[in-house]
Amino acid sequence: MVGVTYTYMVATAHALIGGVVAASVSNPLLGVTLAAVSHPLVDVIPHWDFARGWRDKPKTKLFIESSLDVIVGVTLTTALFSQGVEPRYFAACILASIMWDFLEAPYWFLKRKIPPFYWAYQIQHRMQGRTGPKWGILTQIVTVAVIIFLVSKL
Numbered sequence: 001m002v003g004v005t006y007t008y009m010v011a012t013a014h015a016l017i018g019g020v021v022a023a024s025v026s027n028p029l030l031g032v033t034l035a036a037v038s039h040p041l042v043d044v045i046p047h048w049d050f051a052r053g054w055r056d057k058p059k060t061k062l063f064i065e066s067s068l069d070v071i072v073g074v075t076l077t078t079a080l081f082s083q084g085v086e087p088r089y090f091a092a093c094i095l096a097s098i099m100w101d102f103l104e105a106p107y108w109f110l111k112r113k114i115p116p117f118y119w120a121y122q123i124q125h126r127m128q129g130r131t132g133p134k135w136g137i138l139t140q141i142v143t144v145a146v147i148i149f150l151v152s153k154l
Helices: 011-024 028-043 059-081 089-111 117-127 132-150
Strands: none
Touching: 011 028, 011 059, 011 089, 011 132, 028 089, 028 117, 028 132, 059 089, 089 117
């Protein structure tokens, strides 16, 4: 893989965090807010993901990898945390938890500095904790496991 400096935590990790927030926090305003705020906070932790090398990847490959990541994340999160949670609230928490990456996607694919997409990219780029796949995947697993444990205790 070409040496790259930009990475983003996988959407699966963010979706899992959004799902556990929905399942653990009964107040929708608080839950959606926590899910949205969780994204940049956990992105600070060094990690790796499929978007690594996004500038050099064929856009079709980036789209397929990113789409599969979202599909796996939403499916796994639904299987684990959706029971007993109002579906619209559950979906809103998941969407809020991954919306930062969705906001960046137009910049990734069009490479044009169009607000607010480029702004979202700039904010996230400055906050990213970066590492390679070996440690980056491990830090994501540990981070998500700890957050799931802590939030589920609320």
